[in-house]
Amino acid sequence: MSRSTAVFFVALAFAGSFRLKAEATRVAWARGFRLQAEGQQPIFRSGVELVRFDLRVTDADGRPVTDLRPDEVQIVEDGKVRPLLLFQHIQEPAGAYADAAMRAVSAEVTTNRGTPRGHLYMLIFDQQHIAAGNEQIARRAAEAFIRTRVRPSDRIAVFGVPGPGPQIGFTADRTRAIAALSKVHGTLERNVKSPAGEMSIQEAYEIASGNERLATEVIGRLSSNLNADVGTAASFTMGGTADRGALRASDDPAAAQRIIQENARFVVAQADSTSRQFLQRMSDLIAQYRDIEGRKTVVLFSEGFHDQNVTRELEQVAAAASESYAVFVAMDLQRRAGDAGQLELPSTDRGMEIQSRLQPLSALAAETDGTLIIDAASHVEAALGRLADQSQDYYLVGFTPSDGATSSRGSYRRVNVRVTRPGARVSARTGYAVPPAVAASDRRRAIDAAIGAPFVQQALRVDYTTYVLRNDDNGRPRVILTLNANLPVRDSQHDAADIVFVVRDTRDGHVAASGTGTMPLPERPDPGAITGTSRYRVQFEVPPGSYLMRAIVREPGGLIGSGDRRLDVRSVTGPDVTTSDLVLGSAEGALPVRAEAYVSDGLGGLIEAYGRSPEQLAGLSVTASLIPARSDQAAITAQADLAETQQTGTGVTRRARFALPLTSIAPGSYVARVRVRAAGEDVADLSRQVEIHAGSAPAPTAAQNDLLRFTSRDVLASDIVRRLQTGSRQSTAPASGHVQRGLELFASDRFAEAAGELQQALKLDQTSAGTAFVLGWAWHGAGDERQAIGAWRAAAAIDPTLVPAHLALADAYLKISQPALAQQALRAGLSALPGAVELQVRLAQIEKR
Known part of the structure; x- marks a missing residue:
């Protein structure tokens, strides 16, 4: 078992269900950034605070630079270059947004890289600094802009500050946004x-x-x-x-x-009081959207104000804009002709007033890499129209704040952004402020915001796919979500990231399934990277239908990644023969996000066929083929081996396994295709992408091959152990005290002492599969493999549905060069849980050796 697969199965709950339980994660913030001794390669550690900047980089002709490298960007603060821990290129989709969005959500593998996103417009009306009547100019222009230039892919928000006035958050409902404009009013008296x-x-x-x-x-x-x-x-x-x-x-x-x-x-x-009130409320308003990723264009309609005594409040707005990726486009609504009913000022004094009121609008635009539209009242519709034509091509970079910034949270720190590529020009905001330390409530708020965000979050890379099989107990479709995420490396305070998924019915939007839980952070970065990859799987049930799914991952430092997927679930129970999705073996392990195979190892896979009676599946035939990408001609074809038909709770199931030799196959991208026929008629045509590599799969590293590399935190984080802990605290039985002491010793890596306590607990209560399971890991940590195997065998005997025990036992046998016993352990698990795909795939991997 690979290290990542072992971590996953240790953290798994009971076999066949592995449903997520909601759990609170205490989020502590600490600076975890360090440099490796070799080559000063930075490592992105969990819990580290990141300052994120959005940069626009153009060439000498004003065209976006689309191939910038991280080493060409420098963030300089107090004369020192800050190390970059995050670098992403956000590109506008090629072609129509609707087509790009449909491709993204319908792809075999869902990813948030390259996912299209529209513009985010926030229209803010400074009602205290717009003269009565002047708001009509802005309202008419805003209505025309929303009606004609805001695309279905864009989101629009409308606010009147301070109230009363419109208060419409980001929405795709243009009619609602236009209706809110009627509430805008002006109250400025010069x-x-x-x-x-x-x-x-x-x-x-x-x-x-x-x-x-x-x-x-x-x-x-x-x-x-x-x-x-x-x-x-x-x-x-x-x-x-x-x-x-x-x-x-x-x-x-x-x-x-x-x-x-x-x-x-x-x-x-x-x-000043009026200006201060406006700025404070606008700062709070913009800060509310810091958890929604994406560059936000804040269109501020105002006649300006005097800024001599509100410098701090202006910096607070700039800091909030930095946190929220907000760019100010300030619309100067001052009329150059005299207003009726106002005191007539000399032309020079009138000019001074215009300049004085423009100063804070100009400052907000400059601080946020925005634009000041002077005398916008005379051409506001044209100015708004130009916004829709702006490119959404930009870079998102992240760096650790300086010690001075973290020691004085909330203070505005100025930085200089440089691009070293000759001829390239960079546009960026002027500084940042470190927000107050995160609280537990911020974690929940951030996840809720990500669930309702108009577009997916891209601070963390998230890739996932789904497999649909049948629940043998009730016949309902069983969806297995398997997900990979690029995450910061764990440290002494942070070892898990939050994961949430929501599945909504496309017909009416109601939530058909959801779950929350945690996934382990990687122990080390991937080769040549500053983050590592963690894998996660979970199962849920939904009725047949069409759904839209969003999966969200949040690491302890607050970065979030999410992805949207269209999920079409067909019925697997009916009068006709139906099938599961195609499951391929992979070098990555069971149920991969992206299947990979090596020429010397071959490619294996399996499907399940379902029916109501054995006679329906008697004439089943399954043909597997491997087709090069962009070709219709199969490179190799083979018949699958059919297992005996098994009676299940709601019908019958027959499994088909195939193995394709790859020695004559050139490395590259392929599609594995499986055709299923029953009684001479086509039943299903299934496919899944696979990448073929030359040679053999890399040998596991010493750390991956050695089960001693497990950590006590991995075991203690599993649902099995959590239930064991809860039960022991609530019980007064004699065994409970030994369980609690054993778990405390286990958490301190005192494995031999922990094994003694847990052994005593198992003697007193021989029905606790959880105790036996942890006892196996305790003996394993103490270096006694014979005792570990005995404990895991006991756990599997007490609860035959405990998939992690069967998997641990199989790998323990492989460690002592007993593959036959490993296969026997897996088959024992399959006899209790015939539908456990993890056991099936693991068995197929061992049988190929």
């Missing part, structure tokens, strides 16, 4: 009332910053206003109510300056 009288916000900022000339001009204007307080203070203190104009003429100029400055500061404080 002129405000103060105790000293009416002044513009621009005047208030200028006076508060010490512009005495403007203060004098405003005093003069207010002095002619009988409702103003400037110049009336003397009359109130003197108790007089005589000629106010005459009294104004005798006012102390210094006092008037003081009064007007105090009022200007009051107006500025109110305006």
Whole structure:
């Protein structure tokens, strides 16, 4: 048994079911990054915090560079280049999105690499900084954009900040998004009332910053206003109510300056409060979508505001945008012509106001690698139209934050992004901020967000496929999900990644099946890589029908990968002969995601045929052939060997195994095709892709071949042991205390002492298959293979449906060069569980040797 296969079967629950149980995983955050001594090759370790940047790289002509290498990208912070642990190229699909999406979800192997995704548009209306009436311009343009330029593959969100206003999250329902636009309103007033009288916000900022000339001009204007307080203070203190104009003429100029400055500061404080409130709410809004991957275009409609006193809040928005891959496209809605009802400012002052209000919009665009559309009110529809034409080709890179960033979480850290390829130009945001430490609730929130995300997540590579067989007990279709994920390497604090799958009926969207669990993190990276590959399998049942499935993997540091698959499940119980899916043997192990075979080893496979009576399967014939990709001519053909028909709970089953010699086959991509006939009629035409390699399968490494390389965590993480632990805690039987002490010693790798305690527990309770199973691993860890075999034999005898015990026993026999006994152990398991595909494939692999 290979190391990865051993880890999987140790972690498996009871044979034939291996259903996932929901379990909480404590997510601790730690810096696990280190460099290997040899060649300083980085290793991506679990739990490490990653900062992810989206980069656009173009050539001298502005065309996207599609073949950039990781070594051509540098992230420089405080003069030091940060090591890259993540590098992905996100490409726009070639051809129509609908065709690319259908190919992706219908492929034999589902992968999130190259999966098409549309644009993510977030329309935000700064309702406090849009004058009443000006919002109509933005609403009409937004409606035209949604109606004519947003594609079915895109998702649109509409928000009015602050409320009340539209609050529509990402949706494909364009009608709903358009209807929400009617709720947008503008409340900006450029002129405000103060105790000293009416002044513009621009005047208030200028006076508060010490512009005495403007203060004098405003005093003069207010002095002619009988409702103003400037110049009336003397009359109130003197108790007089005589000629106010005459009294104004005798006012102390210094006092008037003081009064007007105090009022200007009051107006500025109110305006800053409004701006601060808007920025804080927008920051929170954007941060809500950090768990949804993909570059998000935030279209901000605003007339701008003054930014002298809200620098920190602007940085918080930029930090939230960095976490959420948000790019700001700021639409300047200021009208260059004077507004009716507003104070007439000199042209120079009006120009200063426009520039002052543009400054924060420009900063947000620059910080996020976005765009500022100046005077958008005059051409907003055309500006929005250009957004839809932008390329979605970009790179996603990840690096570890600096010590300074992690010690001051939330503070904005500026970086410099470089591309070393000659002639290439890079566009990127200017910095990042490390978010607060993750809490347990964040894990659940992130998974929920991934389930409902508009597109698949691509931070982790996820590949999976499915096999449909029949449950011999009830006759229902049994779907086996087998999944590979590229994951960071485990460390002392993190040893498992979360996995979730959801299966929805395509007719009405209801959930037909779901599950949650964990998969072990790899112990070491793959050759030449910084991550390793982990494998996972699970079984569930659904009625015949058409489904859409999403599988999600989340590693302890927060990175997520997911993939969507169309799952068509045919009936396997009926009046006619039906079959299972084709199962190929592979160098990877049982039920592979992608089958691989080697010329010197040959290719094996099996199918199951189902019927209601033995007579239906009496005339069964199964022909297997190997066809080169892009060809219709078979390279080799053979008849499958048919086993005896077996009676099952709902009918009969007959298995067919085949072995194709490959010595005359050239390495390359092929399709294994199996044709099934019964009573002279075609029953099924099954196929599965396979990659043929030259030579023989690589010999297992010492670590893979040596069962002593197991870890106690692998065993303790299995459902078998979890149930054993729970039962021992709840029981008062004498054996329970020995079980608990034995498991504690086992967790500390004190295997000989653990074996003694578990041996005593098994003497007191000889009906516990779980105790015998762990006892086998304890003896194995202590180096006593004879005792280990005895314990696993006991576990299989107590519970013949315990697939992991049969598999461990078979590999123990192989370790001592007893293949006949290994086959006997597997056949014993198959007699109790004829439908256990893992045992069937393992037996076929041993018989080929």
